[in-house]
Amino acid sequence: MxxxxxxxxxxxxxxxxxxxxxxxxxxxxxxxxxxxxxxxxxxxxxxxxxxxxxxxxxxxxxxxxxxxxxxxxxxxxxxxxxxxxxxxxxxxxxxxxxxxxxxxxxxxxxxxxxxxxxxxxxxxxxxxxxxxxxxxxxxxxxxxxxxxxERALRSVAIAYDGSPEAKNALEQGVAIAVANGAKVAPISVVDLRMPTPIAYGYEQYVTAVRELAAVELRAAGEDVAGAADVDLIEREGDPALELAAASAGFDLLVAGSRGYGPLRRVLLGSVSSRLVREVSCPLLLLPRSAADAGDEDDAVTGGAAASA
The missing domain is CATH 3.40.50.620 (HUPs)
Known part of the structure; x- marks a missing residue:
């Protein structure tokens, strides 16, 4: 940038x-x-x-x-x-x-x-x-x-959920980290709240969500391996609250915009709008890119709502 x-x-x-x-x-x-x-x-x-x-x-x-x-x-x-x-x-x-x-x-x-x-x-x-x-x-x-x-960028956190917007945030965050000689930390937050009430199968749902988030986070680490010092972080709970709490230990938090709306525009969703009220370090919100729009129909997401 x-x-x-x-x-x-x-x-x-x-x-x-x-x-x-x-x-x-x-x-x-x-x-x-x-x-x-x-x-x-x-x-x-x-x-x-x-x-x-x-x-x-x-x-x-x-x-x-x-x-x-x-x-x-x-x-x-x-x-x-x-x-x-x-x-x-x-x-x-x-x-x-x-x-x-x-x-x-x-x-x-x-x-x-x-x-x-x-x-x-x-x-x-x-x-x-x-x-x-x-x-x-x-x-x-x-x-x-x-x-x-204390204002130096020595550590960059990235809200990551495997979506195209999160992958863009990962790319941009790593670029910033490399330019500053900083550590980079993709953060995945597993939200175990049920999207819709179900009478059975909750344990299987929890297991599936955790496994998917872990796979996506490992893939993120492999994507940036060698480019920067990487620390993969897994948390569970409300994505906005968990990301905000984690931000206290970093010099910058990078997140994507929600996955729909005009291209190249920053659009606040439920997570990002709350993040701007709670985060403790500078927050970088990225606009949607053409690449995000091209991939959005194929994206399977889990973990943190990094682009909501």
């Missing part, structure tokens, strides 16, 4: 996004193309000729002042990497800029209401997540306040 769009709003959550965006840019090295963007509100022009109103000028000036602070926080980035965008909302501005710049990932912070170390999407963050045209990294509150050595 070299084209990195960082949403900055001058708040502490903007600082968090900038801090993690710099980590990603550093991993990409000389090929990195980071952009730090602040979106300010578009208002009605002063007249029919499109003359900027005094209020619009003030909003633009405030945005430029906040960008000046971002430059101080990221002095290694070139001046052209900082842009102010006028749009009807932060989400629409970032989505539009992501498309025009061909962004690989959009980095945003969590809501002002977040507890330290947890993500709680506010209106802007939640709008950016829904239907984003690129991967979205959501950074938990307080991330920028960590010492620099």
């Amino acid at each position: 070299r084209r990195i769009l960082i949403g900055f709003d001058g708040s502490e959550r903007g600082d968090d996004a900038l801090a993690f965006g710099r980590v990603l840019a550093n991993a990409a090295g000389a090929e990195a193309e980071p952009v730090v963007a602040i979106v300010y509100q578009a208002v009605v022009p002063k007249d029919s000729h499109g003359t900027e109103s005094d209020y619009q000028a003030r909003l633009r000036y405030e945005a430029e002042e906040q960008l000046a602070r971002a430059r101080e926080l990221a002095p290694e980035l070139p001046s052209e990497a900082f842009v102010a965008v006028r749009a009807s909302s932060p989400a629409s501005g970032l989505h539009r800029l992501a498309v025009s710049r061909g962004a690989d990932v959009v980095v945003v912070g969590s809501s002002h209401r977040s507890a330290l170390g947890r993500i709680w999407p506010g209106s802007a963050t939640e709008q950016v997540l829904h239907g984003a045209p690129a991967a979205v990294a959501v950074v938990p509150a307080g991330y920028a306040g960590k010492p620099e050595e």
Whole structure:
């Protein structure tokens, strides 16, 4: 991921996004193309000729002042990497800029209401997540306040259930881990809750689900063997809760979007929407790819709902 769009709003959550965006840019090295963007509100022009109103000028000036602070926080980035965008909302501005710049990932912070170390999407963050045209990294509150050595990506967890979306997450997660010299940990969560009530056969169902999850997890390990230091993790329980609990021991959690909907869009499902509220480390949600769509009819899934 070299084209990195960082949403900055001058708040502490903007600082968090900038801090993690710099980590990603550093991993990409000389090929990195980071952009730090602040979106300010578009208002009605002063007249029919499109003359900027005094209020619009003030909003633009405030945005430029906040960008000046971002430059101080990221002095290694070139001046052209900082842009102010006028749009009807932060989400629409970032989505539009992501498309025009061909962004690989959009980095945003969590809501002002977040507890330290947890993500709680506010209106802007939640709008950016829904239907984003690129991967979205959501950074938990307080991330920028960590010492620099604690922000390094030394371990990458991947929500894995054997689905095409999870395989894409595995590929992207391993690439990030390799770029950072990090360990990678595919995590499979076996959900033993019955999809529909049955009068008999529960023990056979549990055995089958566990066996399928174990086979898929071993296959994931074989796929990435030699590329990175791999640790396969099996858990049982509610996928969102188990993945969130496991995230406390990692520097990044990678997950796919749900397995239907428009291509190349991030779509929150039941697991991912809960993950963004509970995960303790930065969360990278990947959009559906054309490959995912081509394979979805043939996918047999078990384990964690990594793309729900």
